[in-house]
Amino acid sequence: MxxxxxxxxxxAQWDRLETLTKRRLLDGAEADELVRLxxxxxxxxxxxRSVAPDPVLITRLSDLLARARSRIAGAHEPAWRDVVRxxxxxxxxxLYRIRWWSVGVTAACLTVAVVAGVWVATTPEGLASMGPPSAQEQYVDEAFASYYDPGLDFATVVWTNNAWIAAQCIGLGIxxxxxxxxxxMNAIGVGATGGMMAAHGELELFLTLIAPHGLLELMSVFVAGAAGLRICWAWIAPGPLPRGRALAQEGRSLVTVAIGLIISLAISGVIEGFVTGSTMPWWLKIVIGAxxxxxxxxxxxxxxxxxxxxGETGDLTADHAGDVAPVAA
Known part of the structure; x- marks a missing residue:
């Protein structure tokens, strides 16, 4: 062909169908014409698709048909189905596909945090790197605990900041x-702060204030980092697929993780805003975080x-992702 x-x-038929899908109102004849086209x-x-699978033309027609189908059938019910899906x-x-990446990143970050904490807590030069003694005492005695100010405003600020960091980790993962x-930087910062608190005899305070929200918050950051690194790996080692397609598939799948982490970070933000700094018993706070x-x-x-x-990967369905040229494995 x-x-x-x-x-x-x-x-001309394709252009006419595109014109009809963009019109806000259709009369009866135009609606019938839309269905026929x-x-x-x-x-x-x-x-x-069957005779001359040109990827550019297939993508154009698939997109046109998707918009026409949405115009014919309406979008309310599919939208709710998409949310549930x-x-x-x-x-x-x-999340399941990158579980081992997440575990690996978590183990590496915890190792770095422990090493940084031990260095600060046990060596004079490590402790000195945290600032002058007066600043350390002020932070340990006042600033650290007072930071966790219960309330909606605090929870919202924490959530948006962490969600932005997670989105950047994935978006710039390539x-x-x-x-x-x-x-x-996150691992070193947390570990060094814990080490300084330990050096001043306040390790228990550090753990009881970090653990309630930090368990989920830090895990969300680790997962975001793992997703970003996995996108980079798809570019480095695409396997049997062309590098561009492998990167596109991985990117679409793992942007899903960025959206999901907004939810988990919202939960950790609520815990940080209403549980961490509250008057609840410390053991109950940690149980909630766990x-x-x-x-x-x-x-x-x-x-x-x-x-x-x-067979799901988190990628878009074929209708939404568009068609690609076949590739021999």
């Missing part, structure tokens, strides 16, 4: 450098394993 000739013959263009797409299938599948830098972290992993493992067994 001559693809250029096929395009020239049917371009939708059926006709669907046949054209099937022909192109995202929460029950796409997000847990994406560089490999940014997520690694964020993870390293339950939040356990819920995250139960969600990831239980729903994620089920979605993975069904």
């Amino acid at each position: 001559d693809l250029d000739a096929f395009t020239d013959v049917h371009r 939708y059926q006709t263009v669907a046949t054209h797409l099937s022909t192109v 995202f929460l029950v299938v796409s997000l847990p599948a994406a 560089t490999g450098v940014y997520p690694a830098y964020v993870l390293l 339950i939040a972290l356990a819920g995250f992993w139960v969600y990831t493992i239980v729903l994620g394993r089920r979605a993975a067994r069904a």
Whole structure:
């Protein structure tokens, strides 16, 4: 089939369908014409796919048909189905796929944090790196505990800041450098602060104020870093796929993680804003934080394993992702 000739013959129908999908109001005749053209263009797409699978034309027609289908069927019910699918299938599948990356990043960051903390707590030069003694005492005695000011405003600020960092880790993950830098600085910062608190005899205070919200908050940051590094790895080692397609698939799948982490960081923000600085017993605060972290992993493992067994990866469906040229494995 001559693809250029096929395009020239049917371009007017495609353009007309596109015009109808963009009109705000359609009369009865135009609505009928929209349905007829939708059926006709669907046949054209099937022909192109089977006879001359040009990826550019297939993507154009798929996008046109998706918009026409949305115009014909309406978008309210599919929108709710998409939300449910995202929460029950796409997000847990994406989190499950990078679970070992998340575990590896967590182990590496905890190791760095412990090393930094021990260095600060046990060596004069390490402790001196945290500032002059007067500033350390002021931080340990007043600033650290007073930072956790209970309330909605504090929870909102913490949530938006952490969600922005997580989104950057994933969005800039292709560089490999940014997520690694964020993870390293975060691990050193937490570890060094803990070491300074330990050197001044306040390690217990540090742990009881960090643990309630920090269990889920830090895990969310680790997962964001793992997702960013996984995107970089898809660019470095794409496997049998072309590098661009492998990167696109991984990017679409793991942007799902960025959206999901907004939810987990909102939960940790609520805990930090209303639990960490509250008058609750310290053991109850830690139990609440542990339950939040356990819920995250139960969600990831239980729903994620089920979605993975069904072949889900967290990527968009074929209709939304568009068609690509076939590649021999």
